[in-house]
Amino acid sequence: MxxxxxxxxxxxxxxxxxxxxxxxxxxxxxxxxxxxxxxxxxxxxxxxxxxxxxxxxxxxxxxxxxxxxxxxxxxxxxNHELPKTISMTLPKTWAETVALSNALGTQTLTESNNDVALPSWLGMKCPYEKSGHFHYWRRVHTTSAGPFCYTEVYLANDIYDKHPERYRHRTVAPILDSLHGTEISHAEQLLTIIEAGSDSAEALHLPLATPVAELRRYACIGERVIYFTRLEVPTRYVQITFDLMEQR
Missing domain, CATH: 1.10.10.10 (Winged helix-like DNA-binding domain superfamily/Winged helix DNA-binding domain)
Known part of the structure; x- marks a missing residue:
């Protein structure tokens, strides 16, 4: 025993x-x-x-x-009254991704001034074209209770350059959807549980190696990746709901 x-x-x-x-x-x-x-x-x-x-x-x-x-x-x-807990229901569709992003506040930590390439390995299977130059941000998403989601975002320069001010001050997915939603041909997402690194731990006020849910997500127009993001959310905030009868 x-x-x-x-x-x-x-x-x-x-x-x-x-x-x-x-x-x-x-x-x-x-x-x-x-x-x-x-x-x-x-x-x-x-x-x-x-x-x-x-x-x-x-x-x-x-x-x-x-x-x-x-x-x-x-x-x-x-206590009779307990503090309100933060929760984040992870999106399972592009529409849910857009809706969640619309509800988030965002604070930019760093922003690229030069053209950036996508990582050679996105950390997930992606058979589509990943060449070209991208605008890059490190951001933290917030609620009234404080920071709860750390993100790295890559957006193709030709997409960004059409509406730079809109992309700079808001979460990317809703703007991308409103301007190019009908053109998006592929979008996938991968969930993994990892340990918070130094960047995310600092941004989210966490101890190093705190368990976090990592979401990697990309979207394509045609056969080309035009959007890639990597998010980290402390696992204690994460919820996932499933309709077990959906495919019956």
């Missing part, structure tokens, strides 16, 4: 962060209901096999996140 210590040792995270993740999950799954008192300190110490100091550190983190409050002499309670 696997012991708690063996489970904890599998993670490079500090022990109190692992314990905080357990507590956070209990709240998310409604095992610790809103307004309810959480189990006593000594009970948690015994159940989890950790020290009192570790549990207190975990409580401190959850308190700063607005999930719990501690009352001297009466215990620790789940």
């Amino acid at each position: 696997t012991t708690a210590g063996q489970v904890y040792s599998r993670s490079p995270l500090p022990l109190y962060l692992q314990v905080a993740a357990i507590f956070r999950r209990n709240i998310q799954r409604d095992l610790w209901q809103r307004g309810s008192q959480v189990p006593a300190l000594d009970s948690l110490v015994e159940t989890l096999g950790v020290s009192r100091a570790t549990v207190r550190q975990a409580f401190g983190l959850l308190e700063r996140e607005g999930l719990i409050h501690r009352s001297r002499g009466s215990g620790t309670y789940v």
Whole structure:
């Protein structure tokens, strides 16, 4: 039988962060209901096999996140009102991609001033023509709760040059769709779970190597790639919905 210590040792995270993740999950799954008192300190110490100091550190983190409050002499309670959580339902069609992009705020981190080539390998199968020069951005998409999506975007220069100001100040997909939607002949997307690198971790205020969902996406006009983007979203924000009867 696997012991708690063996489970904890599998993670490079500090022990109190692992314990905080357990507590956070209990709240998310409604095992610790809103307004309810959480189990006593000594009970948690015994159940989890950790020290009192570790549990207190975990409580401190959850308190700063607005999930719990501690009352001297009466215990620790789940807050009645919990912070609004960010969620992003990953698009599965071009139309969903456009709709999602329309809802996002965007902040440009860097923008190319010179012609840029597409990466020689897009990180996904793409049998179409990838030559030519592209405009390039690194961006972060935001909501009222802060940054949650890091992107790198390549847009063919001949497409960009027709409406540069529109592309510079908004997300690319909706503009591309409004101007060239009927011309788009191929569009594919690949989802992979990876670890956040230095650029995305800095942009999203994450620790390095935090699990993120990576989306790679391209679109073509004719047989030529005119748009390629790579996005990273922390996995805790990601949702995917499927209609299991759609193809029946």
